[in-house]
Amino acid sequence: MLVNDKSLFSILTHSPGTAIGVALVSLHLLNAIFAPLLIPYGPTQLVGTPILPPGHPDFLLGTDVIGRDYVSRLMMGGRTSITVAMIGVLGAVLIGTFFAVSTAYIGGLYDDVVMRIVDTKLSIPGILFVALFVVGFGRSATVLTVVIGLSYFPGAVRTIRAQTLTQVPLAYVKAARLRGESALSIIFRELTPNVIEVVVVEFAIRTSSAILIVSALSFLGLGIAPPTPDWGLMVSEGVGQIYAAPWLILLPAFFISTLVVGLNFASDGLANALGLDAARGLHGG
Amino acid sequence: MALLDVRNLQVAYGDPSSDDRTMAVDDVSFTVDKGETLGIVGESGCGKSTVARALMAYCRTGGTIVGGEVLFDGRDILHFKDEQIRGLRGSRIAMVPQDPLTSLTYHMKVGPQVDEILRIHQELDAKAARLYTVKLFEGTNLPAPEKIYDRYPHENSGGQRQRVVIAGALACEPDLLILDEPTTALDTTTEMQVLKLVKELRDRLGTALVYITHDLTLTDYMCENILVMRAGKIVERGKASSIFSAPQSDYGKMLVSAIPRVDADIAETSPPANQSTEAPLLTVDRLSFRYRQRWSVGALFNPKKEPLVADDVSFDIRRGQTLGLVGESGSGKSTIANVIAGLLAPTSGTVTFDGDAIGMIDKHRSAELRRRIQIIFQDPLSSLNPRRRIETILTRPQEIFFGIRGSVARDRAVELLEDVELSADLLKRFPRQLSGGQQQRVAIARAFAAKPDLILCDEITSALDVSVQAHVLNVLKGIQSKTGAACLFISHDLGVVKQVADETVVLMKGKVVESGATVTVFEKPSHDYTRLLLAAASRREDYADVSNSVETAGPQ
Secondary structure (H helix, E strand, O other): OOEOOEOHHHHHOOOHHHHHHHHHHHHHHHHHHHHHHHOOOOOOOOOOOOOOOOOOOOOOOOEOOOOOEHHHHHHHOOHHHHHHHHHHHHHHHHHHHHHHHHHHHHOHHHHHHHHHHHHHHHHOOHHHHHHHHHHHHOOOHHHHHHHHHHHHHHHHHHHHHHHHHHHOOOHHHHHHHHOOOOHHHHHHHHHHHHOHHHHHHHHHHHHHHHHHHHHHHHHHOOOOOOOOOOHHHHHHHHHHHOOOOOHHHHHHHHHHHHHHHHHHHHHHHHHHHOOOHHHOOOOOO | OOOEEEEEEEEEEOOOOOOOOEEEEEEEEEEEOOOOEEEEEOOOOOOHHHHHHHOOOOOOOOEEEEEEEEEEOOEEHHHOOHHHHHHHEOOOEEEEOOOHHHHOOOOOOHHHHHHHHHHHHOOOOHHHHHHHHHHHHHHOOOOOHHHHHOOOHHHOOHHHHHHHHHHHHHOOOOOEEEEEOOOOOOOHHHHHHHHHHHHHHHHHHOOEEEEEEOOHHHHHHHOOEEEEEEOOEEEEEEEHHHHHHOOOOHHHHHHHHHOOOOOOOOOOOOOOHHHHHOOOOEEEEEEEEEOOOOOOHHHHHOOOOOOEEEEEEEEEEOOOOEEEEEOOOOOOHHHHHHHHHOOOOOOEEEEEEOOEEOOOOHHHOOHHHHHHEEEEOOOHHHHOOOOOOHHHHHHHHHHHHHOOOHHHHHHHHHHHHHHOOOOHHHHHOOHHHOOHHHHHHHHHHHHHHOOOOEEEEEOOOOOOOHHHHHHHHHHHHHHHHHHOOEEEEEEOOHHHHHHHOOEEEEEEOOEEEEEEEHHHHHHOOOOHHHHHHHHHHOOOOOHHHHHHHHHHHOOO
16 A cells, blocks of 8 residues: 555556656656667667668668667667666655654754755755766766765755654654654654655656756766767757757657656656645756 | 525535535525524534535535525525625625634734725725724724734634634624634633624624534524534434433434533542552652743843743542543643653653652653553544554554564454454554544553553543544543553543543643542532633533633632
C-alpha cells in the first residue's frame, strides 16, 4: 500500500494529464534502457555525409554536423543525463529525508545549524554553484551526479522538514516517546513512513528539474563531455547550423521537452492524487 | 405561510448520476416560521451541516442537491440565478459557522470584515459602515467595541471572535439565521454567554433561527422545535421539551440516555474512606509549570517570563481511584498530565509516584516507571500511527516493556481488543479504517497493554459523539476495574467527570480552586467558579448572576 488505500494504477491514471505524463516518462525510460539494442548505428560512429536532412533512406533523421546517425544519437542521448539526474536526486532526497525528519523531530541547536547551512546553500544561485563545482572538479558523470545531489539536497530538506513538522506534534509521536522508543526509531519507524508521499513527489519533481539543469550544463560545455551523445550537447553542436539545419536543434529539444513535460505532468498528478497541494509549484526550485 | 419551507430535500456526495453516490441528506422536510427557533440535532456525519448549507443553496465540493425544494418566502431558492442567491446570502439569510477563527480572515482587522457586508448589501459608505459596525459590536456585548474594531482575529478570544461573526451575520438584520454548531469550539461558560446573546438578539429582532448542534441539551435550552437526524434522515421531530423528556424513536432515546448529566445522581458511591490511610499512589505537591521562552537570538537580549500554566497545584491519587481534573481550555489540565507522564519537566514542585520522586522527563525515567504510567490522548486518530496496523500498535508496547513478541504478543493483543469490546478482525486494519470510538478504544487497549498502575486520560472523549462517548467510558471503567489501575481523568465536561470520578479537582487558570469527593464538589460547591461551571453545564438560567460574581471575584 503506497498511500490512502489507492492502488498505484489509480494514482498513475488519476487524470488525463497524469496518464499522458506517465506514458511519456515510461516511453523515455524504455527507450533509454533498450536503445543500445535498437539503434541502427553506433552513436559515435561517422557513417555518412554531414548534415543530411531527415528522411534520408539510410538515416531516418539524417546525420549531424560531422556525419553521425542522428536517430542513434537521439535515442542514446538521454541515457547519461537521466542517470545522472536520477541518481543525484535520489541521493539528495534520501539523505535529505534523514536530515529533514531528524531536524524536525530533534529541533533546537541541531535544527538551527542544519537549516542555516541549507539557507546558505539556497542563497547561492543554482547554476553558478553547479558551474563553479564543475569547473573546480572537472567534467565527469560522477562529478555531475554529486553536484546534482548537492544542489537538490537543501530544497528536499526544506520541503520534507515542513511536512514532518506537521507530524511531530501529533500524539502518536508522544506515545512512542513515552514508551521509550529511541530517537532513531521514532525518526525511521514513526515519522518517515508518514512523510513518504512528499518524498516520492519531491523525487519526481526534482528529477525533471535536474534533467533540465544537466542539459543546460551540457549545452554550455560544462556537462557531459563529447563524444558521448547527449541532447544538451547536441543542441549546442547544432547551434552553428540554426538557419541551415534547424532540425539539429529542434529534434533534441523535442526529446528534452517531452521528458521534462512528462515528468512534470506525472509528478503534478502524483501530488494531486496524494492530496499534496503544498507540493505543487515547486518546479525550478 | 412559513418563512422557510424545505420539501423533500436530497443532497448526494459523489457522482450524482452513478450508483455509488452517498445520500448525505435524504428526503428531509421541515418548516420554520418567522421568529421560530428550530433545532437540528444529530451526531457527526448525520448530514445536519449539509442541510444548513443547502438552506443557502450551497453545497460543499463534491456534493450536489439532487432533489427537493427550499422555499424561502415562498420562492424556491435552489432555482435562483447566482446573483439572486448572492443578494440573499448575508442579507436575508445569514450563517454563523462552527469555528470563528477560520470564518474570519486572518489578515484583516475584524471591524472592516463586518463593514464589508454592510457596504455590499446596504451600500453604506466607509464612515457609516464603521459607525454601524461599532453599534453591532455593542449589540453583541463586545467589551470596548471601538477597540475590538481595530483588532485582528487572533487578538480576540474565541468567544469574542464568535460574537464578531454573529455581529456580521446580523448586520443586515436577516430574516433567517443559520447557526451551525456555533459554540462547539468554545468553553462551556463562553458557550452559555454566546447562546444567551443569540437568544436575546432573536427576541429583539424577531429573527428565525435554525440551530444545528450535536448537543441535545443545548437544543433544550435554545429551541422550541427539534428535528433529530440520523444518516441523512429525520428520525424524530417534535417539541424540544417533549423530545428531551420522552423521546419516541429508539435513536432519540439512546441519544438522551447517553448524555452525561451534571444533575444526575451519582450511582456508585466512592470507595470507603479507610483507604485514605494507605500512602497515595501519586502525589502532586505544589506543582508549577511555565514554558521556557523559545530559544532565539532575540530572546538572549530580551528575556521574558512566560506566564505560569500550572500554579501551585497539589493533589493525591490513591490506588484504584479515579480523580477527575476539571477546567476550561487553557486552565492547565493537560500540562499537568504531561508533567506526570514525563513529557514536560515541572518548573517547581514535586511529583511522587509510589514513593519515588518523578519530576523528570521521560528520557531520564526507567522503563519500569514509563510502563507504570500510561497516557491516553484526546484525538484518537492522531495518537495512533497512521502507517501501523492495529496489530503492531498493540504488540509494540509488549515488546518494549515485557520483551513479548510473535504469537504470544498477538494473542495478548486479541485479549486486549476483547477487553475494549473490539473484535480480533481489526488487527489487520489501519487506524484510519476505524471509527473514532473504535480508535479511542484501541488507544485504551494500547495503554493497558503496558499493565499500568496509573492511567492518564486527557480529554479522551471530547472528540467523540455522545453515544460513542458513553460506550468508551464504560469500556474504560470495565478495563480499569479489571486491572485495578488508578486514573487521572481530565475533562472540561462536568457531566462526564461526575460519571467516572471518585474525587474531583477544579482548576481555574492553572490554580486549584476546589477539590474533594465528587459528590461534595457537585452537590455543595464552595467556590464561585465551580458553581459557574455547574450552572453552565446544566444550562441554568441563573447562570448570568453567577457569571458576574465570578468575573469580579477572579481566582483566589
